[in-house]
Amino acid sequence: MPTDQLSATFSALADPTRRAILARLALGETSVTELAGPFAMSMPAVSKHLKVLERAGLIARGREAQWRPCRIEVQALKPVDEWLENYRRLWEQRFDRLDDYLRELQAQEQDKEKKQGGRAKTKKEKSRGAKK
Amino acid sequence: MPTDQLSATFSALADPTRRAILARLALGETSVTELAGPFAMSMPAVSKHLKVLERAGLIARGREAQWRPCRIEVQALKPVDEWLENYRRLWEQRFDRLDDYLRELQAQEQDKEKKQGGRAKTKKEKSRGAKK
Numbered sequence: 001m002p003t004d005q006l007s008a009t010f011s012a013l014a015d016p017t018r019r020a021i022l023a024r025l026a027l028g029e030t031s032v033t034e035l036a037g038p039f040a041m042s043m044p045a046v047s048k049h050l051k052v053l054e055r056a057g058l059i060a061r062g063r064e065a066q067w068r069p070c071r072i073e074v075q076a077l078k079p080v081d082e083w084l085e086n087y088r089r090l091w092e093q094r095f096d097r098l099d100d101y102l103r104e105l106q107a108q109e110q111d112k113e114k115k116q117g118g119r120a121k122t123k124k125e126k127s128r129g130a131k132k
Numbered sequence: 133m134p135t136d137q138l139s140a141t142f143s144a145l146a147d148p149t150r151r152a153i154l155a156r157l158a159l160g161e162t163s164v165t166e167l168a169g170p171f172a173m174s175m176p177a178v179s180k181h182l183k184v185l186e187r188a189g190l191i192a193r194g195r196e197a198q199w200r201p202c203r204i205e206v207q208a209l210k211p212v213d214e215w216l217e218n219y220r221r222l223w224e225q226r227f228d229r230l231d232d233y234l235r236e237l238q239a240q241e242q243d244k245e246k247k248q249g250g251r252a253k254t255k256k257e258k259s260r261g262a263k264k
Contacts, residue, residue: 010146014139019215026222074223081220083151084213090158091206 005057006079012056013080017041018049022072025059029071137189138211144188145212149173150181154204157191161203 057076189208
């Protein structure tokens with residue numbers, strides 16, 4: 001059982017049914033019965049998933065005895081976004097470095113062509129020439 | 133055990149030690165021994181965490197028999213970022229709505245003040261006046 005909040009959030013998200021429940025709730029609040037419908041799951045199974053989501057603060061449930069509507073608490077996902085921020089910077093840097101490298105390769109190629117005096121024949125053109 | 137990739141990623145992130153390992157590896161690749169140091173953990177415990185991260189594709193390990201450096205595979209976090217995208221939009225919308233609501237309240241307040249004929253005294257000013 002995760003003890004810190006961020007671990008509890010990640011743990012709650014580590015299940016495709018729970019993510020599907022969140023996706024449904026992102027459209028608007030609904031009852032447990034309505035939620036259970038598209039998942040072809042028993043009510044206790046859905047309730048169990050809802051409890052995990054509720055403990056992680058990702059959903060909240062109404063207080064009405066008969067109809068306890070569930071709603072998404074989307075701001076509970078913000079810490080995940082903030083955690084990702086540093087890594088996002090890292091993959092953007094890596095992508096930029098790859099981009100620089102490809103530009104450099106291209107520049108070298110163009111430089112080589114210029115030194116060879118005009119446009120060099122490609123392999124394809126050479127083989128085409130040989131066939132004639 | 134999660135069966136889909138995104139669940140495996142979320143599950144691997146649902147542990148503070150594993151997130152700390154990723155944070156360390158974001159600074160550069162390192163050996164398991166070096167990794168174990170700051171965590172005051174046994175090598176088997178660290179190895180277990182590394183296996184979870186490796187299975188989720190979040191880290192990769194070198195092939196050298198003596199020194200198997202670990203490195204972060206930061207692009208494995210992109211699907212998490214993409215999954216978050218829809219929810220990010222949702223919390224921004226909610227924030228915008230709250231912002232609109234506050235602006236509306238402020239406008240109503242200003243409108244009320246105008247109708248009362250000029251600038252109304254604040255509570256503070258009234259109490260200051262009474263003290264004189």
